[in-house]
Amino acid sequence: IAGITQAPTSQILAAGRRMTLRCTQDMRHNAMYWYRQDLGLGLRLIHYSNTAGTTGKGEVPDGYSVSRANTDDFPLTLASAVPSQTSVYFCASSRDRGQGYTFGSGTRLTVV
């Protein structure tokens, strides 16, 4: 089934630890995105990539990094997790600007 796979589904992480959230799509979409969803704040863009080999910062990039080595994968890394990074993280993709977005099922991360 074409779509986006995120892993893990959920994770409890000790503060200060490093964590990589994985995202893989099989639709050959050019653009990929990472969002976080928090109660009362809605969905906010963390980082994006318009095409393989390029990345950019969204609204809330601090504490996060991404890479886009190929079309299919767009991992999100928390170098040293803090409790304020407790959230639900969604990966998304679109063929190009002006095309619809497809979202993954999310990763629920709790930093303690």
Next chain:
Amino acid sequence: KQEVTQIPAALSVPEGENLVLNCSFTDSAIYNLQWFRQDPGKGLTSLLLIQSSQREQTSGRLNASLDKSSGRSTLYIAASQPGDSATYLCAVTASGGYNKLIFGAGTRLAVHP
């Protein structure tokens, strides 16, 4: 700065009613507008995508309209069912800058039998 507002924030209706969910945005320079559905604890499911040059899109019992000049979109749900209960999110893609989807806070819909 583009802002997206959804009204009402929550809605509870009996089964069978026709519903209208509202979305407004402050900057009319958009590429497209997309409606999503989110079930509790789940991801976002795309319902309808309206390009900036279009006026409406239909899928089954759902119809979405777009009035770009006035900065408004409506999602019409015909003959609502309990299975329609979810949060509905409206989002616009800005036509300037990078490809960013800007979301409203959503309308939480409950359809009771």
